[in-house]
Amino acid sequence: MRSASVSPNESESYVDLGHHMLEHSTRVPGRYWMIGDVRHGRRYLRSYALDPKVNKARIEAGIQVTADTIQELAGRLGMEPATLQGTVERFNGFARSGVDQDFGRGNSAYDRYYSDPLVRPNPNRGPLEKGPFTAIQIVPGDLGTKGGVLTDEVGRALRGDGTLIEGLSAAGNNSASVMGNTYPGPGATLGPAAVFGYLAGRHMAAM
Numbered sequence: 001m002r003s004a005s006v007s008p009n010e011s012e013s014y015v016d017l018g019h020h021m022l023e024h025s026t027r028v029p030g031r032y033w034m035i036g037d038v039r040h041g042r043r044y045l046r047s048y049a050l051d052p053k054v055n056k057a058r059i060e061a062g063i064q065v066t067a068d069t070i071q072e073l074a075g076r077l078g079m080e081p082a083t084l085q086g087t088v089e090r091f092n093g094f095a096r097s098g099v100d101q102d103f104g105r106g107n108s109a110y111d112r113y114y115s116d117p118l119v120r121p122n123p124n125r126g127p128l129e130k131g132p133f134t135a136i137q138i139v140p141g142d143l144g145t146k147g148g149v150l151t152d153e154v155g156r157a158l159r160g161d162g163t164l165i166e167g168l169s170a171a172g173n174n175s176a177s178v179m180g181n182t183y184p185g186p187g188a189t190l191g192p193a194a195v196f197g198y199l200a201g202r203h204m205a206a207m
């Protein structure tokens with residue numbers, strides 16, 4: 001189920017999140033900070049934090065910042081301390097009530113799929129309370145275009161009017177996504193690429 005949120009919600013599918021980040025931001029390509037407290041860092045696997053060299057490089061590049069308090073963190077990020085403090089307090093209030101009035105985290109089955117069921121009342125939200133706090137810069141990236149040529153059921157390329165382009169097949173990122181403009185979950189890029197690549201190859205071999 002797609003999240004009802006129209007603002008960035010990091011629990012939703014990353015295609016939806018990418019769209020929402022681009023819609024929400026006044027900057028292009030948009031820049032966000034993900035902030036975690038010390039308990040978050042200890043409790044959850046953060047693959048980017050496993051390699052000390054990567055950590056060091058991120059700190060040196062200014063895209064990973066740690067501070068003992070939220071106010072100090074704000075200062076280091078060039079933000080107004082009172083504003084960030086207020087945002088964190090609002091976030092923590094929603095974590096305690098369980099209802100995310102800003103971004104709707106935890107509203108959909110998709111959100112909750114990767115959540116922590118031990119965190120209550122909302123498995124997608126935990127309060128930011130215990131320093132040090134770490135901020136990591138997040139920017140939209142790409143792993144697929146969702147564009148490309150429309151194909152038929154065996155991967156043959158079609159013109160805009162639906163007629164076949166003889167001798168041309170397409171699969172993967174070169175072809176229009178069978179998932180349309182949405183993304184039901186991880187594998188929705190590689191799965192169709194493998195299936196339609198296989199179907200196209202088999203069809204060509206039979207010709």
Ligand SMILES: Cc1cc2nc3c(=O)[nH]c(=O)nc-3n(C[C@H](O)[C@H](O)[C@H](O)COP(=O)(O)OP(=O)(O)OC[C@H]3O[C@@H](n4cnc5c(N)ncnc54)[C@H](O)[C@@H]3O)c2cc1C
Nearest residue numbers: 142143144145171172173174185186187188189190191193
């Ligand atoms: C970090 C990351 C994580 C991902 N995780 C997942 C996931 O969990 N599940 C999932 O389904 N998908 C995932 N994807 C997406 C998926 O990996 C890609 O969408 C998929 O690999 C695209 O395959 P492709 O063959 O269409 O294109 P590509 O793998 O990009 O292959 C295109 C090839 O064409 C070559 N090429 C380009 N131009 C030319 C030229 N002029 N002449 C000859 N060769 C050329 C390129 O060098 C490249 O080898 C992820 C992608 C990234 C980046």
